[in-house]
Amino acid sequence: MQVKAQIHLEGVSHSYLTADGRLPVLKDFSLSVQKGGFTAVVGPSGCGKSTLTRLIAGLIRPDKGEIYLAGEKVTSPRPTVGMAFQNPVMLEWRSVLKNVTLPLEIVAPRKPWQKRKERARELLRMVSLVDFEDKRPSELSGGMRQRVSLCRALVHNPEVLVLDEPFGALDAFTREELWQVMRSLRKEEAFTCVLITHDLRESVFLSDEVVVLSDRPAEIQHVAKVPFGENRKLSDLYTGESTELLAGLRNQIEVAQGNAKEPQ
Numbered sequence: 001m002q003v004k005a006q007i008h009l010e011g012v013s014h015s016y017l018t019a020d021g022r023l024p025v026l027k028d029f030s031l032s033v034q035k036g037g038f039t040a041v042v043g044p045s046g047c048g049k050s051t052l053t054r055l056i057a058g059l060i061r062p063d064k065g066e067i068y069l070a071g072e073k074v075t076s077p078r079p080t081v082g083m084a085f086q087n088p089v090m091l092e093w094r095s096v097l098k099n100v101t102l103p104l105e106i107v108a109p110r111k112p113w114q115k116r117k118e119r120a121r122e123l124l125r126m127v128s129l130v131d132f133e134d135k136r137p138s139e140l141s142g143g144m145r146q147r148v149s150l151c152r153a154l155v156h157n158p159e160v161l162v163l164d165e166p167f168g169a170l171d172a173f174t175r176e177e178l179w180q181v182m183r184s185l186r187k188e189e190a191f192t193c194v195l196i197t198h199d200l201r202e203s204v205f206l207s208d209e210v211v212v213l214s215d216r217p218a219e220i221q222h223v224a225k226v227p228f229g230e231n232r233k234l235s236d237l238y239t240g241e242s243t244e245l246l247a248g249l250r251n252q253i254e255v256a257q258g259n260a261k262e263p264q
Ligand SMILES: Nc1ncnc2c1ncn2[C@@H]1O[C@H](COP(=O)(O)OP(=O)(O)O)[C@@H](O)[C@H]1O
Pocket: 016, 017, 018, 023, 025, 044, 045, 046, 047, 048, 049, 050, 051, 052
């Protein structure tokens, strides 16, 4: 099969074996993200969003269907993927800089230390943390730790970035700061991104399109194109156009939760 999209899932089904039998989480699920694209995925809690990220990263295999990254079938974890989560695990005995360079030790062990350091510093500069490279993780605020986590996810120049609610634990203003950081990273770095979030404004500010998942077993219930361009501002989230888009997405979430009917 010829696959052009950077991330492509075709008819993917996945279930977990639990004490009560099989729990179907994704059923005949298909999704495509073009190269350089940014897709946000929202949906009810427990519908299968994190499962989707693990499938894309090759950490788990689907029961059925295929997953392709850059046209190649995923059968195991790939070095071309970077990941960040809500609670970044940092190695406390390492400095910020050495936490960022960590993936290179696995993915590019032959890369000279000087080069690894330069690459990590380049990213730390982009997220305004270059003065903190010698600190230990516990000396950082939650927002700073998440910045470090983004740098670590990008240090090996992944083609695909998978973000599972990375800003979910941050306060509202820190979260907005991180959104701006994320937008500037997207300008500098060439990645294709899937972002899982439960924050609709975040989904709209960061992505090109927002995919709403149904309740479990998750399927794509709705897709909304984001009308804002590359140079969007936080204030764009407060325009009439945004309010309408957000209200539509909010309603879709209600539908997914079984609390509302599909709008006519
Ligand atoms: N390893 C696992 N074993 C059994 N059930 C799991 C496992 N991981 C997740 N689940 C279940 O699968 C469903 C989907 O989980 P998840 O993908 O984490 O949802 P979300 O991220 O959308 O909240 C949930 O009901 C969860 O309890």
